[in-house]
Amino acid sequence: MNEMIKVSHLTYAYTQNSQPALDDVSFTISSGDWVAIVGHNGSGKSTLAQALDGLIDFKLGNIWVDGTKLTEQSVWTVRSNIGMIFQNPDNQFVGATVEDDVAFGLENMAVPHDEMQARVDEALSEVHMSDFRRKQPEQLSGGQKQRVALAGVIAMQPKIIILDEATSMLDPVGRREILGVIRKLKKRLGITVLSITHEIDETTDADKIIVLNDGKIVSTGAPETIYSHSGLLLKLGLDVPYSQRLKRELTQRHIKTPETYFDEEGMVDWLWQSLLKK
Amino acid sequence: MAITFKEVTYTYSPGTPFEFQALKNISTKIEDNSVTAVIGHTGSGKSTFLQHLNALLKPTGGTVMIGNTTITSETSNKNLKPLRKKVGIVFQFPENQLFAETVEKDIAFGPENFGSTAEEASKIAKEMITLVGLPESVLSRSPFELSGGQMRRVAIAGVLAMHPEVLVLDEPTAGLDPGGRREIMQLFGDLQKKQKFTIVLVTHQMEDVANYADHVIVMEHGKIVKEGSPRAVFANVEWLHEKQLDVPASTEFAFEMQKRGFQFTRLPLTESELADDIADFFKKRGQTHE
Ligand SMILES: Nc1ncnc2c1ncn2[C@@H]1O[C@H](COP(=O)(O)OP(=O)(O)OP(=O)(O)O)[C@@H](O)[C@H]1O
Ligand SMILES: Nc1ncnc2c1ncn2[C@@H]1O[C@H](COP(=O)(O)OP(=O)(O)OP(=O)(O)O)[C@@H](O)[C@H]1O
Ligand SMILES: [Mg+2]
Ligand SMILES: [Mg+2]
Numbered sequence: 001m002n003e004m005i006k007v008s009h010l011t012y013a014y015t016q017n018s019q020p021a022l023d024d025v026s027f028t029i030s031s032g033d034w035v036a037i038v039g040h041n042g043s044g045k046s047t048l049a050q051a052l053d054g055l056i057d058f059k060l061g062n063i064w065v066d067g068t069k070l071t072e073q074s075v076w077t078v079r080s081n082i083g084m085i086f087q088n089p090d091n092q093f094v095g096a097t098v099e100d101d102v103a104f105g106l107e108n109m110a111v112p113h114d115e116m117q118a119r120v121d122e123a124l125s126e127v128h129m130s131d132f133r134r135k136q137p138e139q140l141s142g143g144q145k146q147r148v149a150l151a152g153v154i155a156m157q158p159k160i161i162i163l164d165e166a167t168s169m170l171d172p173v174g175r176r177e178i179l180g181v182i183r184k185l186k187k188r189l190g191i192t193v194l195s196i197t198h199e200i201d202e203t204t205d206a207d208k209i210i211v212l213n214d215g216k217i218v219s220t221g222a223p224e225t226i227y228s229h230s231g232l233l234l235k236l237g238l239d240v241p242y243s244q245r246l247k248r249e250l251t252q253r254h255i256k257t258p259e260t261y262f263d264e265e266g267m268v269d270w271l272w273q274s275l276l277k278k
Numbered sequence: 279m280a281i282t283f284k285e286v287t288y289t290y291s292p293g294t295p296f297e298f299q300a301l302k303n304i305s306t307k308i309e310d311n312s313v314t315a316v317i318g319h320t321g322s323g324k325s326t327f328l329q330h331l332n333a334l335l336k337p338t339g340g341t342v343m344i345g346n347t348t349i350t351s352e353t354s355n356k357n358l359k360p361l362r363k364k365v366g367i368v369f370q371f372p373e374n375q376l377f378a379e380t381v382e383k384d385i386a387f388g389p390e391n392f393g394s395t396a397e398e399a400s401k402i403a404k405e406m407i408t409l410v411g412l413p414e415s416v417l418s419r420s421p422f423e424l425s426g427g428q429m430r431r432v433a434i435a436g437v438l439a440m441h442p443e444v445l446v447l448d449e450p451t452a453g454l455d456p457g458g459r460r461e462i463m464q465l466f467g468d469l470q471k472k473q474k475f476t477i478v479l480v481t482h483q484m485e486d487v488a489n490y491a492d493h494v495i496v497m498e499h500g501k502i503v504k505e506g507s508p509r510a511v512f513a514n515v516e517w518l519h520e521k522q523l524d525v526p527a528s529t530e531f532a533f534e535m536q537k538r539g540f541q542f543t544r545l546p547l548t549e550s551e552l553a554d555d556i557a558d559f560f561k562k563r564g565q566t567h568e
Contacts, residue, residue, distance in 0.1 A: 041427025
């Protein structure tokens with residue numbers, strides 16, 4: 001069995017008379033996959049992440065993580081497999097210093113002291129925050145906080161990493177770099193990654209995209225499949241890849257563009273073929 | 279309202295082991311009735327710079343002139359209320375500025391504090407919540423029981439409700455969904471054109487810089503390393519790459535086309551500029567379809 005996460009008919013409302021934040025949500029995620037979750041503000045993404053981490057007391061539906069059904073009894077086991085980054089890094093910090101904070105998860109896992117030190121050092125260096133190790137989390141800039149939060153899960157090396165808009169405050173180059181670090185780690189250790197994001201370019205490399213709308217899954221599929229429904233994405237308040245946006249602009253200018261999905265490189269290539277190739 | 283920085287330095291926790299100089303000798307002028315974008319890496323000093331715009335932080339050295347109020351390290355907090363009415367800030371983490379028990383009270387607080395009646399303030403709250411794309415039903419809810427993007431929108435509504443003369447926005451679209459991003463930036467742009475106030479924003483979205491800013495300030499390690507119009511700043515793609523900064527996607531795309539032999543008289547900044555250029559290439563080649 002290589003289902004790392006299975007969610008079945010999960011329904012949850014924060015209060016009795018509010019609309020459910022999650023409404024009959026079912027999906028599975030295979031071990032080692034990178035899955036992106038997209039959806040408008042308030043569509044239920046963070047609620048879903050918290051449900052998987054056992055932080056929400058849902059009554060309807062079931063969740064299995066690495067074969068274990070999530071219950072009151074199993075919640076600690078389940079949580080020990082998940083490295084979660086919250087949307088607001090301020091809700092994440094527990095340590096008095098940056099290095100304590102990164103070490104925290106490892107202390108809980110009873111990692112031997114020497115190994116812990118080594119992993120903390122490596123994680124901080126991967127996110128370029130080694131110089132800040134003795135600082136207090138509240139003395140960091142927004143992006144630095146997110147880097148430290150990411151170092152925490154990198155050091156932990158969990159089976160599953162859940163990123164709730166974990167790079168929203170990084171500059172674009174920094175963002176790509178840090179995602180590269182996680183991608184490398186995922187590949188080396190076979191980690192399953194769930195990434196909640198509003199950045200379309202963070203979804204292009206995903207194995208699967210899940211689209212949430214008002215607490216319901218409206219679409220699931222490979223990036224190319226999802227992107228080819230650009231009308232639906234725009235209607236849901238979402239984005240389409242840059243190359244698709246450019247295609248729309250070109251179509252408006254009566255230029256016939258290829259039907260299939262091209263990334264930017266593919267588009268440049270197509271333009272070169274159509275215009276410059278002798 | 280114009281703002282002038284003269285040789286401003288700022289040091290956090292001076293005289294402690296945590297001492298850190300976050301701004302180094304900053305001099306610049308933010309024109310009245312303009313949109314200025316501040317870009318730069320993590321930790322380059324952008325938020326520190328912004329917090330000087332309403333004297334939330336006071337320079338360790340140098341002076342900041344906000345309209346005709348001069349702020350130095352000596353300035354006391356006493357007489358700053360009129361300034362705080364004129365300059366509204368949306369912080370990088372909106373949670374940090376939400377405080378009231380309901381969304382309505384949160385948005386109405388500013389107007390009431392500066393002289394509106396409770397009734398007027400509540401009417402303003404209704405208008406503002408609609409402007410930022412949330413349903414009126416949110417008004418009676420606690421601001422702390424909202425999603426991240428919804429909180430951001432409430433924080434923006436609260437600051438807009440004060441009709442500030444300077445609107446300071448620290449990554450205002452981080453956490454907004456793409457549709458919300460477009461709408462909120464459009465809202466800022468429209469309001470600015472209509473009411474002719476001053477906007478200063480930090481952003482990592484180079485598209486927004488290209489579309490909305492008159493002036494760009496590039497920060498690195500607490501210094502301003504370049505400033506000018508978006509066209510001037512983004513013209514030098516190689517320099518920006520070297521500095522590990524991005525250019526707008528359309529500029530980057532054109533830059534890649536250039537490498538393949540296409541010639542641009544000036545690099546496009548936006549999708550529509552790029553599409554126009556490409557349409558021209560097709561026309562020249564005589565291959566326009568349909
Ligand atoms: N603590 C809470 N109490 C009551 N309602 C809540 C709470 N947290 C979230 N909600 C509501 O539940 C719905 C889903 O919220 P959730 O935070 O999961 O959205 P999201 O998809 O993560 O949005 P965003 O992109 O803005 O972060 C929203 O309508 C929100 O207002
Ligand atoms: N309270 C503080 N005490 C000490 N140093 C601080 C404090 N706040 C910020 N700094 C440091 O000052 C520098 C500038 O921080 P600032 O928040 O201005 O950066 P920024 O450009 O806004 O970054 P980001 O894009 O990550 O938000 C950073 O190196 C940061 O670590
Ligand atoms: Mg969320
Ligand atoms: Mg900042």
